[in-house]
Amino acid sequence: MNNQLLKKTGAVLLALALWQAVSMIVGMEMLLASPLKVLERLSTIWREKDFLSTVLFSMGRIFGGFLLAFLAGIGLALPAGRFRTVEILLWPYVVTIKSVPIASFIILCLIWFSYTQMTVFIAFLIAFPVIYSNVLHGLQSMDPQMLEMARLYKVRGIRKLFYIQLPGVMPFLTSACSVAIGMAWKAGVAAEVIGVINGSIGQKLYDAKIYFQNADLLSWTLIIILLSVTGEKLFVRLLRHLYRKAVSR
Template sequence: MKRENQKRDEYLKRAAAIAFALMLWQAAAMALSQRLLLVSPIQVAVRLGSLLLEGSFWRTVLYSFLRIEAGFLLGLFAGAVLAAAAARFSLLEILIWPFMTAVKSVPVASFIILSLIWLGASGLSVFISFLMVLPIVYFNVLEGMKSTDRKLLEMAEVFAIPWGRRMRYLYLPQVKPFLLSACRTALGISWKAGIAAEVIGIPDGSIGERLYEAKIYLDTADLFAWTLVIVLLSALFEKLFLWGMKKGFARLESA
């Protein structure tokens, strides 16, 4: 009961914070009184409502959503697999290190421009999202595996416990918080990088194209409405994905 009350209080505090932010936004829009520079939340809500009635809106959302999340999932899978392999073979970790460091450090704009030369616009958001997610997952999972109790690993070595069982019963519980944290960070970054790639590459039928058009036509209401769509999509998928991961970990631990 106490836990439920705490959750309810937390939701109420967040709702109050959102309400305060909206009121501040509305006050700023009214004080500025320049729709070209800052539209009010009411105007954004009206524009978003009209977008929801357009058939092209849902096709645009689906286009960007599928590509960005495909890049995220590919980066998650590749990063986790490479981290597991690097944890087992130290030579592989040394060989991978310069590539992961470069991907983590090079500005995303550089990758976007290179990717436009290599891939064209249609696959751009998939590749950029993949690149941004890969090092985050890799370094977090590798750190989690390295922090596993050495005595337990030595015992597993003495008793010749198969690698698969070691992964499930020794590494997985240790890696879990690192992987969840990595996914929480990577999900947001994948959307930021993926949409940025679309704005630069302007693939047909993407959210990035709609943002670019809003800039060209100085349509601030459209810009804010599509930005709100991006925030909502990112937050919703993050909640669902992390919930699914936690359920999956719970099943593995109870099996």
């Protein structure tokens, strides 16, 4: 184990000890469950009959929204990077999505959509500007010398995209995906809580709040973190793998 990892493990253990101490001082599990209590709840929660369906319900919708944002973000950033007019035409929408509070969108969604579609839409809305802005920034910071080379050798269209633009955009795209997946989970679950969507992780959090089940609340929070981080790592790894495979042909 290297020194850095050792220090980080120490910091986590210290944080857990602090949590345990505060929980003991508070002395009420319904206000702040102890780490041990949460661990105990985690060991049983996954055995409940609706656990898998709940996780799949939320994960499918949140990841679905993210994937739509991924495709739309790239699909719109490409023409926006090429044509300034497209960038300007899209600008008001992107700025609006970025600046309107997510709670306002959730309320609007409750009016416009069915409850089950709402998570997808909210995850999309939160992830789209991140993907779009990063890909656009990547395209706009392309090496001008490489673009000049492409122009001279008449490298155009899909070949220009694949050989010249994609390598420049990849670092921006992967970091955007890392951020966007985490944000999609946060906003998606918030939408589920506000909409009290049946069969979702958000509903479990809502129930935990109603029945003062603090251990349930913290257990589901840890599950969300785990799903978010794992999903992010897997997606970014898959993206890098596909890119490497494509360029090594």
